[in-house]
Amino acid sequence: MAEAENVRAEPSAQTRVFGEPVLTLENIELGFGGVKAIDNVSFEVRKGEVLAIIGPNGAGKSSMLNCINGFYKPQSGSITFKGRKLPGMDPHFAAANGVARTFQNIALFRGMSTLDNLMTGRVLKMNRNFLWQALYWGPAQREEIEHRAYVEKVIDFLEIQAIRRTPVGRLPYGLQKRVELGRALAMEPEILLLDEPMAGMNVEEKQDMSRFVLEVNEEFGTTIVLIEHDMGVVMDISDRVVVLDYGRKIADGTPDEVRANQHVIDAYLGVAHD
Amino acid sequence: MFYREAGIFKTSYAADQALFRIPLDRLFVIGVVVAAIVVVPLISNEYWLGSIMIPVLILSIAALGLNILTGYCGQVSLGTGAFMAAGAYMAYKIATNFTWMPIPLVIVLGGLCAASIGLAFGLPSLRIKGFYLAVTTLAAQFFLLWLFQKVPWFVNNSASGVPTAPPRSVFGELVTGAEATPEARYLFVLAFTVVLAVIAGNLVRGRIGRTWMAIRDMDIAAELIGIRPLHTKLSAFAISSFYCGVSGALWSFCYINTVESSAFDIFRSFMILFMVIVGGLGSVLGSFLGAFFIFLLPIALNNVVTTFGLPIATETISHIEFMAFGGLIVFFLIVEPHGLARLWQIAKEKLRLWPFPY
Numbered sequence: 307m308a309e310a311e312n313v314r315a316e317p318s319a320q321t322r323v324f325g326e327p328v329l330t331l332e333n334i335e336l337g338f339g340g341v342k343a344i345d346n347v348s349f350e351v352r353k354g355e356v357l358a359i360i361g362p363n364g365a366g367k368s369s370m371l372n373c374i375n376g377f378y379k380p381q382s383g384s385i386t387f388k389g390r391k392l393p394g395m396d397p398h399f400a401a402a403n404g405v406a407r408t409f410q411n412i413a414l415f416r417g418m419s420t421l422d423n424l425m426t427g428r429v430l431k432m433n434r435n436f437l438w439q440a441l442y443w444g445p446a447q448r449e450e451i452e453h454r455a456y457v458e459k460v461i462d463f464l465e466i467q468a469i470r471r472t473p474v475g476r477l478p479y480g481l482q483k484r485v486e487l488g489r490a491l492a493m494e495p496e497i498l499l500l501d502e503p504m505a506g507m508n509v510e511e512k513q514d515m516s517r518f519v520l521e522v523n524e525e526f527g528t529t530i531v532l533i534e535h536d537m538g539v540v541m542d543i544s545d546r547v548v549v550l551d552y553g554r555k556i557a558d559g560t561p562d563e564v565r566a567n568q569h570v571i572d573a574y575l576g577v578a579h580d
Numbered sequence: 581m582f583y584r585e586a587g588i589f590k591t592s593y594a595a596d597q598a599l600f601r602i603p604l605d606r607l608f609v610i611g612v613v614v615a616a617i618v619v620v621p622l623i624s625n626e627y628w629l630g631s632i633m634i635p636v637l638i639l640s641i642a643a644l645g646l647n648i649l650t651g652y653c654g655q656v657s658l659g660t661g662a663f664m665a666a667g668a669y670m671a672y673k674i675a676t677n678f679t680w681m682p683i684p685l686v687i688v689l690g691g692l693c694a695a696s697i698g699l700a701f702g703l704p705s706l707r708i709k710g711f712y713l714a715v716t717t718l719a720a721q722f723f724l725l726w727l728f729q730k731v732p733w734f735v736n737n738s739a740s741g742v743p744t745a746p747p748r749s750v751f752g753e754l755v756t757g758a759e760a761t762p763e764a765r766y767l768f769v770l771a772f773t774v775v776l777a778v779i780a781g782n783l784v785r786g787r788i789g790r791t792w793m794a795i796r797d798m799d800i801a802a803e804l805i806g807i808r809p810l811h812t813k814l815s816a817f818a819i820s821s822f823y824c825g826v827s828g829a830l831w832s833f834c835y836i837n838t839v840e841s842s843a844f845d846i847f848r849s850f851m852i853l854f855m856v857i858v859g860g861l862g863s864v865l866g867s868f869l870g871a872f873f874i875f876l877l878p879i880a881l882n883n884v885v886t887t888f889g890l891p892i893a894t895e896t897i898s899h900i901e902f903m904a905f906g907g908l909i910v911f912f913l914i915v916e917p918h919g920l921a922r923l924w925q926i927a928k929e930k931l932r933l934w935p936f937p938y
């Protein structure tokens with residue numbers, strides 16, 4: 307235990323020890339017409355880690371996340387989650403069991419305020435029936451307040467108090483990304499899937515975002531799977547890296563291992579295929 | 581400077597989530613309601629109560645219903661008239677078959693029947709969206725009206741096909757049918773309007789309202805958060821049709837005093853849609869503003885013409901009406917999709933700063 311603490315305190319804290327797999331993907335295949343988006347990919351996500359998925363454009367990274375939370379159904383292969391081996395995830399099952407995500411192209415509810423967007427993340431945890439809601443009284447009001455309190459914690463954590471009541475469509479891009487993270491956090495996820503959370507951000511915004519991601523991971527023990535193109539960020543914050551190229555997995559290991567991997571170097575330097 | 585938001589601090593989430601977060605707004609709305617109960621019946625003559633206030637309030641209920649479906653949940657509907665008709669005909673059936681039943685319950689049951697019909701016609705919304713969904717609701721409009729016209733059972737085999745609304749009382753006072761005084765009918769309608777408006781306000785600021793808006797704004801993300809699209813859309817269809825059904829029942833029982841399908845034709849559907857667009861999509865207040873505006877505009881035009889004795893033929897006035905409507909719809913769709921409600925909000929923002937420019 308003491309040793310583990312030591313290791314984490316060091317700057318290159320890449321030898322953190324992780325629990326069992328919380329999510330196992332086996333031989334996932336996914337195609338669109340003639341295009342093979344994912345070609346026989348297997349990997350596992352371990353409890354409490356920050357796992358990065360990297361790869362060139364069109365490598366199938368987003369498709370991979372879409373399979374994990376059930377937006378796409380793989381044509382073959384299996385996903386093991388919560389002791390169940392499924393041919394594909396069901397979005398509702400995933401959400402109800404603590405899988406939350408953000409999107410590459412922000413998918414916020416643009417007409418709603420920041421607060422309402424975050425409150426929407428609590429939908430599955432609220433269960434007062436329609437009649438109570440119509441009265442907005444008693445149990446329904448208590449429930450609203452209880453969840454509002456949680457959402458306010460997320461708002462404080464992400465430092466977005468000032469934009470609580472602003473319709474998110476009017477916010478600048480960087481803040482929208484932050485609100486989207488907030489909505490995912492409001493779900494109290496066990497596994498957080500982040501699709502390019504730092505794309506299009508300036509250095510400062512990237513630092514903030516990295517800090518939030520790491521804090522979520524450390525304070526709440528949330529497992530994080532993130533897609534990111536900025537290699538600096540990836541090497542800094544991830545415990546393990548999975549590399550995809552043309553739908554296939556070409557490497558899987560610690561950032562240092564991956565950096566040294568010849569396939570990865572080839573893929574990134576654009577060596578011709580076959 | 582008199583109307584302000586700054587300096588009002590909430591010390592609890594309950595206060596911050598209240599229906600009207602600013603005390604002045606709350607006072608204003610309570611004032612309006614009190615005025616509607618006490619002052620309006622006192623100062624209005626029979627014409628104002630019977631021919632303006634009653635129909636406007638009833639149409640506001642339908643506009644609220646359509647706003648829930650279209651403004652909050654993003655599902656376009658052209659079947660409002662049909663759902664109103666369903667409420668009217670079913671309330672008539674219930675009132676005449678169970679004569680002992682209190683009339684408020686009859687109206688509510690009429691609304692519930694409309695809700696279940698709305699639910700059925702909402703089913704296609706899982707698969708189809710936008711324009712195509714509008715066309716299915718249009719089918720509902722024509723099919724239901726045809727059904728109510730053709731099947732004599734709905735009107736208890738009445739010879740004329742247009743039965744009169746049965747007279748019913750609340751607290752010993754007639755509130756429906758031609759014999760009821762305009763005051764009594766007005767207060768009866770007002771009670772429904774206030775209760776339904778409060779319920780709508782509660783629903784849209786709570787969990788169910790957020791699921792509607794989530795589906796409207798980004799259905800894929802909503803689904804991945806765990807919102808079930810079918811449940812959500814169907815709940816919007818059902819609740820919306822409930823409002824329309826109540827509105828239709830009141831229209832027949834408290835305004836036109838007959839049950840007839842021509843009151844609920846496609847033009848009615850469009851009228852309510854215009855109210856929602858002009859008033860403001862996704863706004864409870866907007867539903868009222870829109871209803872008043874669209875209903876009063878032609879009357880105001882007519883009055884202007886008669887008071888100033890302008891030499892304009894009646895047909896020309898109705899042409900002007902159409903043009904004004906067309907222009908307004910285009911204006912609000914393009915320039916201000918949030919309608920009068922948004923203009924009202926902007927005015928309040930200005931008022932907050934007044935008399936200083938910043």
Ligand SMILES: Nc1ncnc2c1ncn2[C@@H]1O[C@H](COP(=O)(O)OP(=O)(O)OP(=O)(O)O)[C@@H](O)[C@H]1O
Nearest residue numbers: 338341343361362363364365366367368369370410
């Ligand atoms: N819904 C879809 N329909 C058709 N083709 C798709 C679909 N989604 C993904 N693809 C294809 O699958 C391949 C992988 O796409 P994916 O979005 O997963 O890549 P990515 O690694 O996320 O790329 P990027 O870095 O550009 O985001 C691409 O060739 C893409 O065109």
Ligand SMILES: [Mg+2]
Nearest residue numbers: 367368369410
């Ligand atoms: Mg992608």
